[in-house]
Every structure is written in C-alpha cells, then in structure tokens.
Amino acid sequence: MMLCKDMPMEMRNGTTVQEFILEGFPAIQHLGKILFLVHLLAYLASIAGNAVIVTITCADSRLHTPMYFFLSIFSFLECGVVSAVIPKLLVIFLLDRKIISFLACFIQAFVFLFLGAAGFLLIAVMSLDRYVAICKPLHYTTIMNPKTCFLLVTACFTLAFPLISGMVIKVSQLSFCGPHVIPHFFCDVGPLIHLSCSDSRSAEMLAFALALVILLTSLIITIIAYSNIVVTIVRLPSARERQKAFSTCSSHLIVLSLMYGSCVFIYVKPKQRNRLDSNREAALVNTVVTPLLNPVIYTLRNKQVHQALRETMCRMKISR
Template sequence: MGNGTTVQEFILEGFPALQHLGKFFFTLILLAYSVAFTGNTIIITLTWADYHLQIPMHFFLSNFSFLENCFITTVIPKLLLIFLWGMQKISFLGCLIQAFFFLFWGSTGFLLLAVMSLDRYIAICNPLHYPSIMTRKVCFLLVIFCYVSSFFVVVGVILKVSMLSFCGSNVIKHFLCDVTPLTHLSCSDTKFFESLVFALAILVLVSSLTITIIAYTNIIIKIVNLPSVKERQKAFSTCSSHLIVLCLLYGSSVFIYLKPNQAKTFDTNREAALVNTVVTPLLNPFIYTLRNKQVKQALRNILYRIKLARWIH
C-alpha cells in the first residue's frame, strides 16, 4: 500500500436516487439472486447426475454455471445490504478482495465462453474428429487454462491498485468495488494504470470475442450449406442459447470497459453493471434449460425419480 494512503475504508454510493425504495429493490434483487443461484445449481447438479449430459458441451456449461454463482455471490449480498440497511461502508482490504473476485470470475467466464464457442465449432464443422479432439483431458485443460490465465491477469491489476495512494474522497460512485471508480479516487498519477486496465480489458474481452466471432462465422457458413432444413435447425439449436448469452454479456461488458476515458460515465456504467450482475445471471439458467432438449429431459427424469421415490415411501 502506498505511503500516502490515509483512507481506511470506502463508501459505496449505490443508487442514491433509488434508496428511498430500498426495501422494494432488496426484495426484487433477492428474488433474482435466489432464482439465478438455484437455476445454476440445478444445471450443475443435472450435469453431474445424468450420464447423458456428461459430454464436453455440458461440462463447460456446468463450469459456466458455477462461475455465474460465484460471480453474483461476490456482488449481490453487499448490494442487498446497501438497499436494506444502507450499509455502504467497506474496508480497504474488503474492497480489494471484492474487486479481485469480481474481475476474476468475470474474466474467467469470458474466456470460458470463447472455449464453448470453439467446442461448438468443432462439433458442427468437424463432427467426425470431435470425439478425438475434445477428450476429457482436453476439456479439463481448457477450463484450467481459463482460470489460470484470468488469475494472473487480474492479480497484477489488483496488486497495482493496492499500491496507489488514497488520501481524498472515499466515496465510490458505484455499488461495487471495481478498478475504474477506484482509480479515480486515487491521489497518485493513474494515467499509466488506466491505460494498463484498458489494455487488459482489450486482451480479455476482445481476444475472447474475436475467437467467438471467428468460430460462429464458420458455424453459420457450415449451417447454411447443410442440405436439409431439419439438419440446419438441429445444428442451430445446439448453439442458439450460447449465442443469446454471448450477446447479453458482451454487450454490457464492452460498454463498461472498452472506453479509454470513463470519468463521466459512472452512472451509465452502474446501470450496465447491474444488468451484468443481476439481469443476465437471472436469464442464463432459463436460456440454457428452456432451449436445450437434453437438459429439459434430464430435469424431467430427475423430477420423475423424486416423485416416484415419494410415492413408494
């Protein structure tokens, strides 16, 4: 920590204009959090309980659901406390920890989405070689790569933030600790650091988005050239849910992070971050389950077994 640091805690501003409706938004966000967490947990449970789902696509999906649960748990509990009791204070260390996990789970999720795009590309464009390419070992290594790469990128950013000096205002114009609003409170010269964060955001977001675009461009070309309408519908149905999730996540994240000068955009960033941390995680389980026949069938099987067990007892 820099020698000039006098700030021991920060105050998360949250949404001042909505604070008088705190109990209403507390109930709304708690409901969204509960549904999202439960939905993701169901996907994880189904994937590991039903052998029909123990294939690479659903292995990656269960990992993504795990990341989503970790991501929303990093942010939403504190937001709930802000709305219900106005508990806006957070310690310097607590803020750094939240910032680390917020960026870590988020960037790992984007890398995993790129891996899922590659998986769909190989499955649709090279179906004969798919079993030999996407082996269990390869799948595990790809997931580990996502975690390790994200860790080294994020830990460098957070260590750099911890060395900045904070000696002025301690009010963060956000509902969570993110590096951008934090750096604007620093007394240090942050021009180089802001450029570094922008470059790392490009590295994670743009690289994963580029891989995704290339993969889906080839997928679309392959689908269009399939001989029958039934084959085209079947091929598209396997990746349509993934495409919807990609659009939701990349849309808000690119809006937040890929802007070199963000000093005047905190209000819009807050709204986009709220979409990323509440709305999108709420929709993801429904998108993946309602648009995936295998997951729906596995869910029916589990419910039938539970019903049968109760009837027997």
C-alpha cells in the same frame, strides 16, 4: 482529489482511507425495499438455475459430455460472480449500509474480475467446442477428449489469475486519501482508480490493456467460431434442421451480445473517469440480467436436460 494537495508529503504518498462508501443508486434509494425484493428474487433465481445445471450435469451420466462440462463450469462461475456483488447490494437496499472496508473492497473487486475474466475465456472455449461439434463432427470425440477439456478449463483459470491479480494489486498500491465515496454499487477498478489521489495513469492503462486483451480476444474467437457455424448450418440440406440450429444459435448470441456489449462499454475505454454513472447501469445488466438468462438460454431449454430433470425428480419421489 484536491484534498490531497494541502496534506503533508508523508501523508500524500500513503493511504489514509480505511473504508469506502458504496453509493449504490442514490436517485432511487427511496425505493430500497422494492429494489431489495426484485434483486433478491433475481439473485435466488440465478443461483437456483445455475446450481441446477451444475447438479444435473454431475448426476446424470448422459450429460457427461464436453458441452455440458463447460456449461457446468460456466454456471459455477456465474454463481460466484453474482454472489460477489449482489449480497452487498441487497444490504444497501434493505439496511442502507453502504460502508465496506478497504480490504473487503479489493477482495470483492478481485473475485468479481477474476471469475468474470475466466468466464469470458471459457466462452471462447465453449464457442470452439460448438465449432468442432458442428463443423468437424467426425473428429469431435478425438479432439474434445476429457484431457483436452480439462486442460482448456485449467488454462482459462491459469490465464485469468495472474492478469487480474496483477491489476488489482497495482490499483491497491495507489494512494487513497479521500474522498472515499465509490459512485457504484460494488468495488470495481474504474471507480477505485477514479478515487486515487496519486498518479493513476499507469494503473488506468493497465486496466484498459487487460480488458482489451481478455474481452476482444474472447470476442474475436467467438465471432470466428460462430461465423463458421452459421456457414455450416446454411449448407444443411433440411430446412427443419437449419431452423432448429439457427434458433439455438440466436438464443446464445442474445446472451453473448448482452455480456460483451456491457463489458466492452464499461472496461474497453482508456479514460475510466468518464461515464461512471452509465457504467453502473451497464454493470447491473452484466451482474443481474445475464446470469439470470444464461441457465434458460444455454441449458434449461435443452430436451436432454428436461429429461434428466424429470427422471431425477421421479427418483426423488420414489425414494420418499
């Protein structure tokens, strides 16, 4: 930042940086090939698991229900989130190519944040769906009809797009005159704001406000929904039914805790300049670990999905 003070006024108000350098994980960069293999396997497993969910949901008519519709959209978003970040990280680990152009950097930031924001709004919708299914079972088919489900998903994307677009455009309009090393493994608004040599307080507060609105609104809706679900489960007459329901809920809550915990830690603080190193580790959890766990926790443990997978595989063998 001090570099800008010695520059002429006309250069001080503009952007001279044409590309950024993603620092990655410098402390363990010597383990690049091992880290490449680990992250490649995690990436492929995440894509495969989420793709299976989308494919099976579309192919099997028994899974054409609101719950699996929302899960398939969520899996699609997870594929997008990991694909926006992990391929570039793999290139860093394998080839040590850390350079990313100015435009590509902000495109990556937009795709990651847009899909992530839509995903958190969708989590709130999925929580409401489970609340209606468990707490209002007699009215479930009436309330969660196909039109309502489509409108809810559309609302998630419609709300996320202008909010994230506005924030990314705001950050892109800041002046970047050096340094150009991003202390992260992908382009995120916090590290980018940190690199700006202009007054970035308004952009910083906007990022904080949007994170607060999106994450905490989704979190509050999810907590209220699951609190009511737990109360309903406790009142179930059968101990076996209670145990089964609690087992499912606890698995979901583990994934939700990882997602909300890491994102709240990264984004819901007014000073983005602090704790950038710790943000990097938290972001790794959010971009690698949770997308890998989601298919297992949400769907692949489900008996209906297992049956649909077995029947699909049998049909494939017969067709051969």
